[in-house]
Amino acid sequence: MGPLRWGIMAAGKISYDMATASAALSPKEHFIAAIAARSLESAREFADEFKIPKAYGSYEELVQDPEIDVCYIGTLNPFHLELGKLALSHGKHVLCEKPLGMNVRETKELIDYAREKGLFLMEGIWSRFFPTYMRLREEIDKGSIGDVLQVFVSFGVPISEVDRIKKKEFGGGSVLDIGIYCVQLAQYVFGGDNPVKIISGGHLNENLVDESTSTTLLYTNGRTATLVTHTKCQMPNEACIIGTKGTLKLECPFWCPTHLTLADGKTHEFPLPPGKATKFFRSMGLSYEMSEVRRCINAGMLESPTVSHKETLRIAEIMQSIRKAVDVVYPQDII
Amino acid sequence: MGPLRWGIMAAGKISYDMATASAALSPKEHFIAAIAARSLESAREFADEFKIPKAYGSYEELVQDPEIDVCYIGTLNPFHLELGKLALSHGKHVLCEKPLGMNVRETKELIDYAREKGLFLMEGIWSRFFPTYMRLREEIDKGSIGDVLQVFVSFGVPISEVDRIKKKEFGGGSVLDIGIYCVQLAQYVFGGDNPVKIISGGHLNENLVDESTSTTLLYTNGRTATLVTHTKCQMPNEACIIGTKGTLKLECPFWCPTHLTLADGKTHEFPLPPGKATKFFRSMGLSYEMSEVRRCINAGMLESPTVSHKETLRIAEIMQSIRKAVDVVYPQDII
Structure with missing residues (x-):
């Protein structure tokens, strides 16, 4: 082939x-x-x-x-x-x-x-194709932090003046651009379950897209995800996955992490492939998803089990609920 | 005297x-x-x-x-x-x-x-009487992190089986016991302003008191506080006070901190007075509020400006809103 x-x-x-x-x-x-x-x-x-x-x-x-x-x-x-x-x-x-x-x-x-x-x-x-995320999955599945009860994560960077973020006609707003990383993490940790309640608040910019949001996703069995997005300031940008026996931490930036801290406090490194400088941070990690695309296509698969269509739809549903709560309406919503 | x-x-x-x-x-x-x-x-x-x-x-x-x-x-x-x-x-x-x-x-x-x-x-x-909090106040007031836009804080400790926390008749629940520390911090940072919106979700225990909550307080001018309480697992328990120019961090445990990290990344220590072992962590710090009580009484004051009656009432109002959102009702609410 x-x-x-x-x-x-x-x-x-x-x-x-x-x-x-x-x-x-x-x-x-x-x-x-x-x-x-x-x-x-x-x-x-x-x-x-x-x-x-x-x-x-x-x-x-x-x-x-x-x-x-x-x-x-x-x-x-x-x-x-x-x-x-x-x-x-x-x-x-x-x-x-x-x-x-x-x-x-x-x-x-x-x-x-x-x-x-x-x-x-x-x-x-x-x-989700970063080795760090895969190790996170293994640690959760083997129960190393007990029952996972809380995901606590922020994604905040000063990008509010970037057109892509600022303008409604460009599909702007914090949720679609950076919030999706928080939402997908919660869904990844909680195995793709649907939240039973989605509660959110936020602040809009002059174009009526969200410059920041703060969201609670409630899941069954006492599980919660608390997700904050911000486009006007730098947040911790770590993700804490907290269970009854300890915490797993995707070190900053959690969306493309090379370091995972386990419940024993030890930090493990999963280095990126080397390469030329990229426009965004750690984009050499895009190669991981490229490998997955090839793997799936060669196997005749129509979707990846790691980012399945069902999962993509659930994430879209959660983002839409958050947007609704904070009153962000795109032209595409009105058709 | x-x-x-x-x-x-x-x-x-x-x-x-x-x-x-x-x-x-x-x-x-x-x-x-x-x-x-x-x-x-x-x-x-x-x-x-x-x-x-x-x-x-x-x-x-x-x-x-x-x-x-x-x-x-x-x-x-x-x-x-x-x-x-x-x-x-x-x-x-x-x-x-x-x-x-x-x-x-x-x-x-x-x-x-x-x-x-x-x-x-x-x-x-x-x-609020810890020297660390006072330094935090000074740093905010002198603008060292620019406009403060976000308070991001968690208070989670495994105390769900403690009677004081577990039982409704003892006034249990996470909000009244530990959540108040998060609420008072948000109010302290945002100068006692009233939040314009309070959004919260949580999980209740078998006695119908909150074992965990996740709350968003929205303030005017794009300001937000995101507060999480948990009684079944250990959370980061740091407080990040995030502005347009940087972050101030009350190191864990934020409610009785001896270390404050400034926007330049340097951590300053404010050591506790020495003393015998205490039942709760860092309780030697209770001496600070005792000093304030004496100062106020000797000056003929009926309240402390640092924890004024107005402030106490606002905090009570916010906690009551959170409890209402998560459906916790005490007998005292029904009279």
Whole structure:
């Protein structure tokens, strides 16, 4: 079997990091075949930087290229659904940046479409493929902290003036951009159970998207997740997973951690693959999810068990509840 | 002016610690004149241990002793109102363990009664008199972390099987016992402003008191406090006070901290007065609030500006909102 042939949609920072991270993988297994952007110029510039053979000035051209197996969607949130469907409609598997859709409706629509087409689709919750997260899972499963009762996590960074965060038309707000990392962690820890109650409050910016939120997810059997997002200040950004016998701590930044502190207080390191500098922090870790995409596609799977469609939908439902509680409404919600 | 003459009501653990902590103070300024308990035997035992001249087998006898200036109430929560009024009615100033009352009604009743009698009354929020808290206040006021936007704090300890916590008739539950430390911190940081919204969820035990809660307090100008209580597991128990320019951290345990980490990452120590072993952790720090009580009484003040009646009432209001959200109802609420 030859290398998985990737087509990258959008030439922004996260796409830059995906291309950079791919260098950690064997060229026999992964090959970036093409890059597309809305301008041919920026696609060509990107292609030159990463020695990608083909550059396209439109996403339509890329999805028509028969030498591409899987599309990576690295656009702003409001374009995930449209571009996901475009890629799927041309028989391409899809790895889409999180969140998969702007709301539950869009998320469901894209998942249904992928299933209908019989193609692989995964939301890019890259955190879950970090070795640190896998070790966390093992520790929870073997009971090293007893019954897990509380997830206590914050994600706060001063990004409130970044257009992607600030503007409603760009799908802005803290929940969709950074809150998803907190929500997915709670769901990861509590095995994908549905919370029985979702309680949230927050503050909106002048564009009526959330600049901060503070959320309580109540689960059965006395379990709780407390999640805080902030776009105006730096928070601890650690995740404490607390049980009756002790705590597991994903060290800051919990969403791409290389260090896990176990109940005995000892910190274990899970180093990243080496690579060039990335735009976002620790993006070499994107290579982990790229490996998972290849593994699943080669096995003929339509979804990854680690970020299943059901899981993606639940996360979308929780985020939508939080947004509803804090009164954030996107145009996509009104259709 | 002679020493302030204390009468201790109840011979339990916290009273033991008050007596122990008083050793850090000058005998020219503080003198424990008497101890009362429901049984004369335990009062005498306590008196012997601390060389207290008088032991009473009832609270009524103690409050009739003319050689007592101030009563310290160290009983279970449901008895604070009754004993507070008893002491005040006999012309004694009062320092009462937190919470002052079981609910807003009781709190208001005791405060009104003290004012009517023209006597000093303070809720024993001892944390606020720690030098660490005072330094925290100074740092906030001088703007060293910019605009304070978030308080992120947990108080979780495995005490769910302790009668005081477990039983409704003892005034149990996490909010009244440990949650008050989180609430008072938020109020301390945000200068006593009223939250504009209080959102909370939690889990109840078999007696229908809260074994855990997770609360969001929303304040004006984008400010938030996220507070978690737990009685079944050990939480981080640090308090992060987060601003636009950095974070101040009250190191664990935040409610009686000897270490404050400033925005530059440097940790400053504020050591406790030395003393004998105490029942609860760092109770030598109770001496700080004892000093404040003396300062206020000698100055003819009826309340401390650091734990004012208004502040005590606001804290009671917030706790009552949290309890309401999690459906905890005490008999005292039903009258």
